[in-house]
Amino acid sequence: MLRGSLLGAAAFGVPAILAGCSNPAEQAAPGGTASAGGGTVTLGSNASDEVPKKSLETVVKSFTQAQVKINTVDHNTFQENINRYLRGTPDDAFTWFAGYRMQFFAEQGLAVDISDVWQEIGGDYTPAFKAASTGADGKQYFVPFTYYPWAVFYRKSLWREKGYEIPKTLDEFTALSREMKADGLIPIAFADKDGWPAMGTFDIVNMRTNGYDFHISLMAGKESWTDPRVKQVFETWRGLMEHHQTGANGRTWQEAAQSLQQKKTGMYLLGMFVAQQFPEDERDDLDFFAFPEINPQFGQDSVEAPIDGYMISAKAKNVEGAKQLLKHFAAASSQNIATGLDPGTLAASSKADTSGYSSLQKRGAELVSQAAHISQFLDRDTRPDFASTVMIPAFQRFIGEPDDIDALLKDIEAQKVNIFR
Template sequence: MDRRLPISRRNLLLGAAALGVPAALVGCGSDDTPAPAGGRSAGNLGTVTIGSNASDEIPKKSLETQVKAFTQATVKINTVDHNTFQENINRYLRGTPEDVFTWFAGYRMQFFAAQGLATDVSDVWREIGGDYTQAFKDQSTGTDGKQYFVPATYYPWAVFYRKSVWQEKGYQPPATLDEFTALAGKMKADGLIPIAFADKDGWPAMGTFDILNMRINGYDFHVSLMAGKESWTDPKVKQVFDTWRGLMEYHQPAALGRTWQEAGQSLAQKKTGMYLLGMFVAQQFPEADRADLDFFTFPEINPAYGTDSIDAPIDGYMISAKARNVDGAKALLKHLAQASSQNIATKLDPGTLAASSKADTSGYSALQKRGAELVSKATHIAQFLDRDTRPDFASTVMIPSLQSFVSKPGEIDSLLASIEKQKANIFR
């Protein structure tokens, strides 16, 4: 039974946001090295292993730095390419996983917890619960009412741009789709590629689908579609793809051969005018240029829903059901839940916000403060397509389907019929 736990504006982040299997994935793989200072203490809890998808330079350094302050056990981090980790997670958890693994809140957490592939951490929550809003606890809770996840950071999706470019050209954030299209046309006439775009890794295009679907059909329809309860051949879904197709001429071409990092760099280099992505796009900007980065929420399409919904995924940690050092793993999760750990994360990674209500937001950059404000004002928060639906549907159906659309945006009817047929075989 689908018991996903949607987050509403009322309870989301009233604390934090309102304030401002390749070899490496088998377990203890090729990058199985001690974190720089996973020390030992009198209360030695042995060795704790982490399977990490934080493969980009900044997130990797962030986790390593947080772990340095953990002295109750020796920590070994096995870092695997982010996409490889995600695509092989099911096999990984059924094989010989590390004790702790990086993962996502909400439906994606519930899916593996329901299969008995995660350790109940309700006792951890009895100690850390006071540091989180109820919404974060809800997103960490399985369908059985137990907690299986500890949130660390989150980030909103929006349309990012360079303030200096927009000031030079006289651009203004659009409030409607018509204004957005007109802006893209002006950028094109000015010699800019209007919309940076990349989908080599399969997931970035999901963000475009999410926001268009929520803007056109509303949050409730979107989460129902993700749960397999709506038909992909519904005219409402076709309208999403028709709208997207109308924007394709403004997208950066050859997207299937480009990574999100490369698209982010094109924005940093002032070759593109705007980019719909998570706030982690800031990682691709030199530190000296980050103050020039700003954003607006994707504009209104259907007045019935306005701009009431956004994607704001929550990242954190779980303990595998096959963990060899459960006591050490739980101690590490408590450490990573501390405001002090999350303060390190938000300081080192300009594209993240702390999940803990006790985190220090006084040091947030202007971009981080704006991100927290955006989330706090949203009525509905989605976790992202590949986190709001079954992982097998996301990876085997939606990734190739969206890449097919990006490659040939004119073939909508046959594409949606194919998605619906595959969905029917998965959601039984």
């Protein structure tokens, strides 16, 4: 597994800033005019939200080597059923994630080796992006398309009005939350109806408390969930719960983001895709800061910046057509279209034109470029079965019963042992 310095700031290389489902339902079939012999390429997509869905369809329209049939499935359903999907009757190509999640399916023989594709596109990516696309066998199975950082988002106009200042430490963050509550705001927007958003809170609190290396080792099943260091993470998180929106297990991330947009909440820890819930004329009012320091030993040296992209299923009927489509996604021109339509994403290609980035996108790229360590997100840095069957219900249980930490961690560890054995 390629971790650590492979995804360090210098290797990640941000240009021009500082240098799943068993049978996807057909929803759209855009694509350019097919050239001779191109046939049809089917593409399984988890881009079910309006903005990313439109972005993908627009990018695909300029692909001319084959007809493309996009089969769109609800994002969460796609992820939760990806293993069964790939073993059943998958599409030729499919949307997926870099790092461990890619490696897991490559090792299972469920993805096509696209090292030949990388011989053509490799010059467009930094070594870190290639490393994140490489399996344990040294071959490439993934083409990066876009990425986005996680941070604490807020509305500049609201903060100016109230005189709030960016907190640098957990104590300052807590004090700010109390100030917001006194001003009649809910300090921290929070949602976990879909199961995955709370993973981001755990990840960043763990990395701030125990460091990147411990976090990645825990995700790999090499550390115990009953370790006092893990308990400290949950105790810190529990201390923040009084400042979170209540009823998170019944709220979607979109609804939480809308509360930030409506100035009902003061902050929101989420990916930069939070911008999708802001009207275009309000996006310049959206800003963010890195989650504050908890342990001075680690400071703010880590950031989550998941990489989204594409793979080819081992059961693909049109492998050559799918490879041509992945080359199309690797093109800087395609990624320029995507980042122009989706304000919450950044282009993975080092040749992409960042001159048109919004101020938010430029700030996001800068944040990633300065990080010493970059994680991919909990459900991408660990086994998919562990993330979906153990951690999703565990976090939702914690949100509902935050005082039952010892029993919760004991249950997680028992299930982890069975899965990682």
